[in-house]
Amino acid sequence: MFISQSKIDDLIASDGAFLDLTTELLQDFVDLNAPARLSIVTRQDLIFSGGQIAREVAARFGCETQHLAREGSAFCAGEEIFSAQGSFESLHKAWKIVQIVFEYSCKISTYAHEMVALMREANPRCVLGATRKSFPFAKELCVNALIAGGGSMHRLGLHDSVLFFSNHIRAFASFSEFCAQIAKFKERAPERKIMIEVASEREFSELLKYAPDAIMCDKMSPGELRACVLRRDETAPQIKICAAGGINKNNCAEFAATGADVLVSSAVWNQGVCDLSGKIEFI
Template structure:
């Protein structure tokens, strides 16, 4: 998913020329050494394949057997590499920082998945396209490693009508009457419509969109929406969006919706990792 060119760009952002600090330690530069990344928290590992590629591009060899989606407890080593002292110092922070961001996303995602499935085994956690700029592939890989799914990659992969799309029509029902036309124009794509009220939800049920995304509805409203769907002729997928995170995802999952739409995993900071670099 992430190309060599992207990795080289990441490397050059931290290493445009030479490592001035280790260049002053000439007597150690070519000595063999080891690098270990250790977690201080319980985590779900992600993007470790990218760190192995970084190490290789900088002349180091990954020696650990860690895999994406693997669970680690605090104080365990999550990544190991060997190489020259100079090259390992070039790779060290590039690898550690990448894992700190990535593992926080995958760990938080996994916690949401576990919380939701504990009350609704069929409920998915799906993340939005609100990845931080220039890091879409990285964020998506971390979400997948945490057991999450992707709600929407970009504007080109799916059809999702928001309020700003719907407001150009005379009224909500006038928009709904166009859904059949939209389906005919893109027969291989699902038509997703976001709504904010139960009244609009009831109207939508009569026009058979593929997915109804309930935005910022209360738990009680979502329960009623699911019951209405279950009794309806058409059976669209029902998703819930708006302010969903680890603290409340189990309650939202318990309403019976098919998926929870969230951006929360992208805004949780960094995993608490440390590094040990030693001469052999």
């Protein structure tokens, strides 16, 4: 995952732009330049992610990363997930930035991993697609964590896919009038898949006649979604079905079992943080 140096610098500036006042007060009692080691340990089972950002932050403070796991690695409670060496002063500057990156990133990757496992047990072909509702100013961290957990991005942004929502469709006199233009949309963007959101079985059935590439069923119950999948299988099996609206770890298996191809969810972004601890010791 490419992360620009300016993004790393902005992250550092948000916490360590000036000086570490607390550590500076120790200068008459402690050699701030003495070599030390930072260790980040998890207090819970997790799926690791965020290592690239952590390594870059440590390096900017002149610290050398010693232990860095592969993205997507599984750790048990009590295990070390990251370590770095540097001066006592520098490690204190890097410590909380690194730990906070891991706390948020690993929570996303862990939750995504748990959702994917539940979905695949119910439907091995079903894919987790996260919405673009990730944290503002942190898309690189969020997307990297999601992928480490086995998920994928439903949409990275407006630029990467075609998805007509109800707000687009209302620009037409009727749903039928909109559907009649789908062939023209395909002509204007022949290399793109055309996806359209529907909110009812009636709209779904009408839309099938116009053969979009994918249909996103919004806020349907598992029963309604299953009915749509069966109708698709009978008439247009090439069309992909995405399900969206309130899907999370508690209900993803039920939605996956309907036969949907993709479950679209924002739940991975709002699960809080992992429980980690950091220790700095002289070496």
